[in-house]
Amino acid sequence: MGEIRVVLQSLKMSIHTRMQYRVDSLVATLAVFIRESANIIAIYLALLKFDRINDWNVNEMLFLYSILFLTYAFVVSLFADLRQFSDTIREGRFDRLLVRPRSLLLQLILNNADLIASAGHGTLGLLLFVISAGRVGIHWDFVTVLYYIGAIIGGILIQGGMFIVFSSLCFYFVETGSIRDIFYWNMRKFAGYPISIYHKLIQGILIYVVPFAFVNYFPAQYLLRKEDMANYPAIYIYIAPFVGIIVYAAAYLFWRVSVRRYYSTGN
Amino acid sequence: MLLIVLKDVSKTFRDKNVLKNISLHVAKNEHVGLIGLNGAGKTTLLNVIAGVIKPDVGFIRTYGKESIIEDHQSLRKMAYLSGTRSQLWEELTVKASLQNCMNMYQINPQVFARRLEQLQGIFETEAFMELKPGNLSLGERMRCELVYALLAEPEILLLDEVLIGVDVSIKHKIIQFFEADRKEKQATIIYTSNHLAEVEKLCDRVILLHAGEIIFDGKAERMISEFSPYYRMEIRIAEGLPDLEDLPLEKYRIDSDRITIDYDKQKIETTQILKHLMKKSKIGDIRLYEPDLEGTIKKIYGGREWKTS
Structure with missing residues (x-):
């Protein structure tokens, strides 16, 4: 229970800090929203020309996108401190966390929560969901709603796990920003479209290396049942919500090993 | 009771022997001054004691633990305060940092309030509560750091160059506080410093570290009478x-x-x-x-x- 209180305290502090500059926060949120929306609008206009890509229509692709934004809205606040983790190490701000009587990750989670980015991405995600969900023929019942919530949580855990892995790499290498740019941001761009349109290699990376496919593609397949799903084992649809738990647990183990190595070999 | 035990501890960083065969015992309520020139290995030794760095070879127990940072129960009884490494959150006000401290160390709110008032009185930090550490001078920040470190009433206090940048009147207050603590026997304290005179007043015992080796370990008076030039x-x-x-x-x-x-x-x-x-x-x-x-x-x-x- 104490652990949860510490995390909630971090959130309270983050909100408090942002609320001191209400107008700034609102404007910044709007800026994030507009920036991300501009991307989506550009993609939307391009897609109108094609009508369909691999049997996916525009609304179905917006639905695919909405999952990315909704999950990222949580990730960007929960794991905000892990985004600049290499700076934390380089500037020697990590050692002080070691001597505090709390789990290291719990000290980092929700600390400095980027609520502005969360609000921007979250609003856009919701908007895309509202626009697309009603038009893609999903039959919403108890099971599908439950699956959808599970998939969102799984998606948050998958991306959180990736952030933890990228942060753990900072214990071994000085510069890890480019690894993260390639494997997180570039792959996330790919994940905006049905992965079946890509070369096998990229599909493989999206399924097995940085499993974005389990964040939005396979969960969307459960709800939409497109024909291109025939290319992949059907079970992937059903395990999607659980992949998050596995990725997160593996990332956590890697983190523990890396931290131990960090203070035992000297920093 | 021995709270800190080191036996034949050595540590090498990039081919440099930072610590060489360090053996020392610190008993409960002892106040130890760890002195040495810059680069003598004082901070590394403190880091080893705190568990932030593991030695290459040797035996280390702090609170009976080989690595105190892996045991949160014991860690709650230790405070590690450094003049060069802040424990306060840069992005939060000092007050918020202290509240975080209350939560992390599970201090009862009433105890917290009473203790805070007492420490505020000693270190005169009331005026800094609504500010962020970045807006404080080095000495002002150090006083807030001391309040933070002492809130949880630690049994082991590791103080690394805490008097740096603190002006004379406050320095005097801090020294007074720790002198009183020494009489009341409340905590086990290790101070590092490169000023013999500073440490002399505060400590029962002085350990002189030179090039990673202990070259003197004993009473401050003895060191001064025998070896002071x-x-x-x-x-x-x-x-x-x-x-x-x-x-x-x-x-x-x-x-x-x-x-x-x-x-x-x-x-x-x-x-x-x-x-x-x-x-x-x-x-x-x-x-x-x-x-x-x-x-x-x-x-x-x-x-x-x-x-x-």
Whole structure:
């Protein structure tokens, strides 16, 4: 229970800090929203020309996108401190966390929560969901709603796990920003479209290396049942919500090993 | 009860032996001054004790734990405060940081309020509560750091160069606080410093670290009486030549109107020398040099020379 209180305290502090500059926060949120929306609008206009890509229509692709934004809205606040983790190490701000009587990750989670980015991405995600969900023929019942919530949580855990892995790499290498740019941001761009349109290699990376496919593609397949799903084992649809738990647990183990190595070999 | 035990601890960083065969015991409620020149290995030794760095070889137990940072129960009883590494959250006000501390160390809110009021009184930090650490001077921040470190009433306190940048009046208050603590026997404290005089007042025991080795471990008074180098006095005589033969001086040199005297404070007081000089001569100018740590180290090594920096 104490652990949860510490995390909630971090959130309270983050909100408090942002609320001191209400107008700034609102404007910044709007800026994030507009920036991300501009991307989506550009993609939307391009897609109108094609009508369909691999049997996916525009609304179905917006639905695919909405999952990315909704999950990222949580990730960007929960794991905000892990985004600049290499700076934390380089500037020697990590050692002080070691001597505090709390789990290291719990000290980092929700600390400095980027609520502005969360609000921007979250609003856009919701908007895309509202626009697309009603038009893609999903039959919403108890099971599908439950699956959808599970998939969102799984998606948050998958991306959180990736952030933890990228942060753990900072214990071994000085510069890890480019690894993260390639494997997180570039792959996330790919994940905006049905992965079946890509070369096998990229599909493989999206399924097995940085499993974005389990964040939005396979969960969307459960709800939409497109024909291109025939290319992949059907079970992937059903395990999607659980992949998050596995990725997160593996990332956590890697983190523990890396931290131990960090203070035992000297920093 | 031994709270900290190190046996044959060595640590190498990039081919540099930062710590060499360090063995030491610290008993409960002992106040230990860890002194040494810059780069002697003081902070590394403190990091080893805190578990932030693991030694390459050797035996280490703090609170009976090989790695205290992996045991949150024990860690709650230890505070590690550094003049160069802040424990406060840069992005939060000091007050918010202290509240975080309350939550992390599971301090009862009433106890917290009472303790905070008491510490605020000692370190005069009320005015800084709504500010962020970035807006404070080094000394002001250090006082807030001390409040943070002492809130949880730690049983082990590791203080790394905490008097850096603190102005004299506050320095005095901090020293007073820890002197009182020493009498009341509330905590086990290790201070690092490169000022012998600072540590002398606060500690029962002094450990002198040089190039990663312990070259002295014992009472502060013993170190001063046995190894402290001589004080040096340089005088310009305006009139009349003094007679210095009768005084128990270590060494003196007369060079026309300039006299250089090296003396041991155990044998003769500065004022006695001055009184003697003024009997026969008029003093034009005078300069005093206190013995420094470098001199002490050289003396322990048997070298008699020392620098008047």
